[in-house]
Amino acid sequence: MRALITNDDGITSPGLAVLAEVAQKAGYEVTVVAPARESSGSGAALISAEREGRLLVTETSAPGLPDDVPSYAVKATPAYITFVAAHDGFGLRPDLVLSGINRGANTGNAILHSGTVGAALSAMTHGIRGIAVSLDSPEPVHWETAAEVTARAVEWVGTLPSVTADWIPGVLNINVPDVAMNTLLGLRRATLASFGQVQGTMYQLDEGKVKLQYEAVKGAESPGTDAALLRAGWATATLLRAPCYDPNLAIPEF
DSSP: OOOEEEEESSSOTHHHHHHHHHHHHHOOOOEEEEOOOOOOTTOOOOBBOOEEEEEEEEEETTTTTTTTOEEEEEEOOOOHHHHHTTTBBTSSSSSSSEEEEEESSOOOGGGOOHHHHHHHHHHHHHTOOOEEEEESSSSSEEEEEEEEHHHHHHHHTTTTTOOOOOOOOOEEEEEOOOOGGOOOOOOEEEEOOOOEEEEEEEOGGGOOEEEEEEEESSSOOOOBHHHHHHHHHHHHEEEOOOSSSOOOOOOOOO
8 A cells, every 4th residue: 555645834844754654654655745845725726847848856855754765845736746646656656645744724614725635635536545634733743643643544544445436535634733642632523614713804905906914713613613623622524525516406508
């Protein structure tokens, strides 16, 4: 079994080595491929830098990564990296994509814009299992807590039926409080919050200029949402499926 480890924080993030260790302990052959620079907010965009038709790839080691794990920095978004990996671009096609560990939560409908989640969604569209993992802090301390929660998620995902043309598993989106494992309340299944922990506000400036300012969302989220449970001290798991369609919508045809 093969696992691709990627993220949107870039090749210098310590979360890559944490996920690599989790995957190795679960029996996966690991390859790390991450953006050469931060790609937060890239969603599932397929953007890359090329020279003479070749993707710009540099062999480099992520911090804390064992010497026996191949590691590459790519001038591309995480979703593009997953796209290339699905077509044997970084060795044989992976069976699992682990994306993260993101510095900061990815909750609510705002996950649409997350490069971390976008990489896992890109894997899903190619029939590859995907898990996105985030730690609820811009400067995480308790990486080991996220590792423990991820290990259990990887074990569960491994029990799912094999991918077929008629059945593709969703993406498991994991969020973990930045607390010691012995103080974590546990893991709970969660719905998506109305937006997320941070929301953009648009300001109109002089001379036709526009400014977007990000602010923490105020007010309590509905019980059972990922944002509410995470704030209370629970790790959360949300199964995502996209793209999807509504077969019941009565669209006039001609």
